[in-house]
Amino acid sequence: MKKIIIISLLFFLSACAGTGTKNYSSISYExxxxxxxxxxxxxxxxIASAALPKILLxxxxxxxxxVGEMERMNISTGAHKLQTKIGNVLQLGTGGDSTSFVxxxxKKYFFIIDYDQKLLSASWSIVETTEGGFQGSLN
Structure with missing residues (x-):
């Protein structure tokens, strides 16, 4: 029984870790x-710290x-669509968001993902921001 509990706990804790980084000093902003x-x-x-939204480009x-993680990636020029979707079954009923940009x-493009909780609903939102606003929201 102990082994089952330990394995379940490890599985749950590893599911809370995202694919982004919190080591902001290693990220090049150039x-x-x-x-x-x-x-x-x-x-x-x-809020919603156990939830890991999917970010799609x-x-x-x-x-x-x-929570507090970021991802940096080089992208091609042209039109793009950025989306958020639920990451697992625990987030059923949570809405997503999308935005388009060229x-x-x-150039550098900064977006913040946030969880918006209302009385009877919840959703992920995407907000475009500046480099200073981006760095400030992660701290």
Whole structure:
């Protein structure tokens, strides 16, 4: 019985870890001249801390962000669609969000993912921000 409890606990705890990073000092905020850079971060708030929303770019999953985590990726120029969706069955009934943007060479794009709790509903939101606003929301 102890083994089952320990294995279940380890499985649950590992499910709370996202694919992003909290080591912000290792992230380069520079954009290469031939590509654009996308930064996606999740606010550092306790609410919905066990939930890991899926972050999709143009329909492809790029991250599952835990509280205070961020993801950086070089992207091609042109039109893109950024989406949030529920990450597992525990989030059923939680809505997602999407936004579109046009990336230009050498530019940086910052987006914050947040959990919006209302009286009878909840949803993930995406908000575009500045580099300073992005860094401030992760701390």
């Amino acid at each position: 954009a290469p001249s031939d590509q654009a850079v996308l930064f996606v971060g999740r606010k550092n708030r306790y 143009d329909g492809q999953e790029i991250a599952r962000l835990g 990336a230009e060479k050498g």
